[in-house]
Amino acid sequence: MPVTINDIAKKAGVSLATVSRVLNDSGYVKQETREKILSVIKELNYTPSAIARSLSTSKTNTIGVIVPEISNPFFGEVIKGISDVADENGLNIILFDSNESMEKEIKALKVLKEQRIQGILIASTSVEDKFNSEYIVTIETMGIPIVLVDGHVTHANFSGVFVDNIKGAYEGTEALIKAGHKKIGVITGRMNSIPAQDRLLGYKKALTINNIPINDKYILTGNYKLETAYKKMKELIRMEDRPTAVFACSNMMTIGCIKALQEEKLKIPEDMAILGFDKNDVLDMLGMNISNVVGPTIELGRASMEMLIEYLNHKHSKELRRITLLPELVLKGSERYIPKK
Known part of the structure; x- marks a missing residue:
């Protein structure tokens, strides 16, 4: 049986409150009594649990992290960055996968509040076309610092760290244009999310600046999922006047596009060029050399975790802050334009 503070109190002949004050270094305890309690703690080899400490201090050494899709390598790397900084600062993390469900996100927020955590990092699924009063009330009454991770909460303002999605999509599309393409398709993410809207804006901006008409039939709405991109790519392939290149707006959708091209026995870039958004280690390991915009x-x-720690240390406590990180264009040859003979 594990040793409890009740065992310590009985053996030391003191009250539970006195043992608690010694364990938490709070309140006055006579030196003689303190030494006796510490001696009993050592004798019984007692280690206070984090949960027990949190009940007396109303605070744990834990940060909550909520992401929409833990299986996506993008969020896997984001979590690694969070975890590295948490380890450096002696913090633990509790991770939740909302599966792009606002209801699951609300549930996660409520659970985290009950756990008395210090703060939250959230890649929110809140979208601008869906007002959810329960969500807004829940997130705004957490009473702890919250930092957004390349996501947005509609109808509420929080500090956060973001990727310049407009710039990334602009540079990716412009790379296809510079390679010689004029008919460029795009498969977007969920269009009720700000990152997806920004990537489409970047795509359109590149076409407009380079005097290439925007063809609405080349703009297909996806949802960041492999399966959806696979279906959308099939639609592009079967068009009578199909595009010569496609810009896929996420790493998983890039894989879906490639799957569709391979099934149709089409070569990259000879039959259709492709450029994706976000790093894709799987494709790199397979030696496919797919060009991409690397977030x-x-x-x-x-950066998100560092910002949260600053808030926990009462730095910039009342200041709304936004940090924007720049993506990098990495060309590997899949963007090339090869004219038909």
Whole structure:
């Protein structure tokens, strides 16, 4: 049986409150009594649990992290950055996967509040076309610091760290244009999310600046999922006047596009060029050399955690802050334009 503070109190002949004051170094305890209690603690080899400490101090050494899709390598790297900084600062993390469900996100927030955590990092699924009063009330009454991780909470303002998605999509699309493409398709993310809207804006901006008409039939709405991108790519392939290149707006959608091209026996870039958004280690390991716009994922996690720690240390406590990180264009040849003979 594990040793409890009740055991310590009985053996030392003192009250539970006195043992609690010694364990938490709070309140006055006579030196003689303190030494006796510490001697009993050593004798019984007692180690106070984090939960027990939190009940007396109303605070744990834990940070809550909520992401929409833990299986996505993008969030895996973000979590690594968060975890690295947490370890450096002696903090623990509790991780929740909302599966892009606002209801699950609300549930996670409520659980974290009950756990008396210090703060929250959240890649929110809150979207601007869906007002949820329960969500807004829940997140605004947490009473602890909250930092957004490349996500947005509609109808509420929080500090956060973001990726410049407009710039990334602009540079990716412009790379295809510079390679010689004029008919460029795009498969977007969920269009009720700000990052997806920004990536589409970047795509359109590149076309407009380079005097290429925007063809609405080349703009297909996806949802960041592999399966959806696979279906959308099939639609592009079967168009009578199909595009010569496609910009896929996420790493998983890039894989879906490639799957569709391979099934149709189409070569990259000979039959269709492709450029994706976000790093794709799986494709790199397979030697596929797919060009992409690489978001600073680990840095995104690190910067978010560092910002939260600053709030926990009462720095910038009343200041709304936004940090924007720049993505990097990495060309590997899949963007090339190869004219038909």
